[in-house]
Amino acid sequence: MGTLTIGCFPSIVGNMGYDFALKLADAAVSKGHKVSIWFSGNATVSVKAHQKHLKDYSTAEKYLQALLAKGVEICTCEACTVARGIQKTEGIEGIQWNAMHWYLAKIHAADRVLQIGGE
Amino acid sequence: MGDVKCAFIVQKPQYKGETSRLAITHAIAYQTVEILLEDGDTVTPKLCFIGEGVLGLQKGQNAMDVYGITSTESHVKNCLLVDLNVLVCKEDLDKYGISEDSLPDADDMGADMKIQVVPFSEIQKVLDESQHVLFF
Amino acid sequence: MKLGVFVSDINLTVDTLDRLKADKLGLILVQNGVYHATSKVNGKSSSLLDKTPNLYVLSEDVTIRGLKDTDVDSRVKVVNYSDVVDLMFNDYDQIAWL
Numbered sequence: 001m002g003t004l005t006i007g008c009f010p011s012i013v014g015n016m017g018y019d020f021a022l023k024l025a026d027a028a029v030s031k032g033h034k035v036s037i038w039f040s041g042n043a044t045v046s047v048k049a050h051q052k053h054l055k056d057y058s059t060a061e062k063y064l065q066a067l068l069a070k071g072v073e074i075c076t077c078e079a080c081t082v083a084r085g086i087q088k089t090e091g092i093e094g095i096q097w098n099a100m101h102w103y104l105a106k107i108h109a110a111d112r113v114l115q116i117g118g119e
Numbered sequence: 120m121g122d123v124k125c126a127f128i129v130q131k132p133q134y135k136g137e138t139s140r141l142a143i144t145h146a147i148a149y150q151t152v153e154i155l156l157e158d159g160d161t162v163t164p165k166l167c168f169i170g171e172g173v174l175g176l177q178k179g180q181n182a183m184d185v186y187g188i189t190s191t192e193s194h195v196k197n198c199l200l201v202d203l204n205v206l207v208c209k210e211d212l213d214k215y216g217i218s219e220d221s222l223p224d225a226d227d228m229g230a231d232m233k234i235q236v237v238p239f240s241e242i243q244k245v246l247d248e249s250q251h252v253l254f255f
Numbered sequence: 256m257k258l259g260v261f262v263s264d265i266n267l268t269v270d271t272l273d274r275l276k277a278d279k280l281g282l283i284l285v286q287n288g289v290y291h292a293t294s295k296v297n298g299k300s301s302s303l304l305d306k307t308p309n310l311y312v313l314s315e316d317v318t319i320r321g322l323k324d325t326d327v328d329s330r331v332k333v334v335n336y337s338d339v340v341d342l343m344f345n346d347y348d349q350i351a352w353l
Contacts, residue, residue, distance in 0.1 A: 002344045007253065009138055016286055017263065017352075023315075027336035033344070040145070041137050100148035104162045105155035107251055108123045112343050114261070115253035116352045119136035130271055170270055243276055247256050252349045254271070 001032040005110035007103055009118035011042035012060045017116045018043055022063050024114070029070045036073040036110070038103040041118040044081040047074075049092045061092055068094040075102050120157075125164045126249040128242075133175035133191040134182070142166065142255035143194040150201050165204040165249070167242045173211045176234070178223045196225040199232040206235045208242055257281075259347030262288035262303065271353055272306065281309035281347055283339060284331065289316045292331040304330050309346075313339065 006025055010017040021037065029035045039047060046060035053059040064074060075096040078088075088097055096102070107113050127146045131139045146164040153161065168176060175191045182190035198205050207222065222234050235241075246252055258277035263286040272282075282303060284292050291301035292312040304310060310331040314324060317333070324333045334342070343350055 004340075004343070009141065020263075020285060023336055024339065028340045028343075031337065031340055033340065041141055099151070100145045101152040101155060103145060104125075104148050104152040104164075107125060108120065108152070108156055108160060108162050110251070112350055113125075113251040113253065114343070114350050114352060115255070117131075117138040117255050118141070119131065119138050169274075239274055243274075246258075246275070246349075249349070252258070252351050254351050254353055 001034065002111040003034045003036075003109055004028045005036045005038070005103070005106040005113045007038045007040065007113070007115040008043045009039075009041040009116060011118070012046035013057050014042075015118070016058065017118075018046065018060070019058050021114075021116055022060070022067065025067055025072055026063075026070070029067065029072050034071075035067075036075070036106040037067070038075055038077070038106060040077040040080050040100070040103070042084075043118070044076045045084050045086065047076045047081060047091045047095050048086045049090060064092055064095065073106075075106075077103075120160055122161045122163050123251070124249045125162060126242075126245045126252045127164050127166045128246075128252065128254045129166065129168045129172035129175070130170040130254060132171045138255045139172060139175060140191060140194065142253070143191065143198060146203055147194070147198055147201060149203065165206060165245045166198060167206045167208070167245055169208045169211055169239065169242060171215075173207055173217060174215060176207060176222050177217065178221050192223045195223055195234070196228060196230070199225040199230040199234070200228050202230075202232050204235065205232070206237050206242055206245065208239050209236050210239055212236065256349055257347045259283060259343060259350045261285050261350070261352045262291065263352065264288055265290050272303070275351075279309065279347070280307040281311065281342065282307060283334075283342065284310070284312040285316050289313065289320065289322070292328050293317065293320075293322050293326045300328060304328055311339070311342065
């Protein structure tokens with residue numbers, strides 16, 4: 001089995017690249033691969049807990065929790081996140097907070113890397 | 120595992136979206152990644168500007184004055200200061216009429232490294248020799 | 256290198272793709288990139304489909320747009336997320352998102 005690192009930069013609302021990243025992660029971990037997700041840029045707003053799922057908007061929380069339960073490692077860029085007014089105490093439990101070198105370390109360990117840009 | 124080479128390819132202009140700036144700041148993070156790796160393991164990114172990405176390299180940016188944010192120019196200078204390889208596609212500089220003289224350097228900060236203006240074939244070589252390619 | 260490229264848009268990516276050289280190139284059409292496989296512009300198929308014989312389109316992103324697998328150009332293989340994971344690990348060394 002392999003190791004996949006996904007860099008996800010798009011926002012949960014406004015760009016379905018985010019939805020793609022989560023679905024791909026789910027497919028990969030379900031096949032037995034080890035998966036890490038790095039959130040940066042606008043993707044970091046998705047780590048805030050207590051999201052309300054309105055049907056006109058994509059939602060993240062329940063999918064992130066499901067991925068965490070399957071063993072996917074998820075980390076948000078702390079600087080990007082606090083810059084958007086979200087504090088660590090408000091985050092979804094189980095999601096790590098770290099600096100950009102976390103992503104590079106996971107790239108180092110990865111067999112495959114998929115970097116999904118934000119725009 | 121040793122060194123892992125990565126190509127960071129910036130293909131979008133700065134100051135509308137955030138992705139092209141994040142490419143630079145993530146590349147700079149190679150300096151501190153070793154704290155999360157085993158001894159002897161490293162990540163070596165090469166930061167390459169192609170297409171419209173070269174438009175963000177004009178000297179004399181004043182993003183701090185206008186929007187209160189660090190300019191791409193400052194980020195690129197920091198790259199040079201930490202000995203990160205920065206490559207710029209010559210064909211794309213020519214396409215957009217940008218002279219090599221108008222590219223920033225970090226001489227004032229004491230950096231030895233310079234931006235390398237290269238034909239796209241050299242950037243293709245970077246892609247070929249990298250384990251991972253990241254397009255921003 | 257064996258390069259697998261996710262194409263997620265109709266435009267914007269063609270310039271970069273034109274320049275990339277790979278020993279083996281695969282194009283995985285996702286999101287609005289699926290229109291390269293399903294639509295003709297002024298009666299002409301997308302030039303992307305001439306770039307490589309290794310063409311894939313994500314079924315979920317076809318059907319979400321009200322299109323059917325039968326709308327997909329015959330040169331393009333329809334795949335699901337599980338297939339995409341296999342492509343990434345088994346067929347290509349490097350993966351890019353454009």
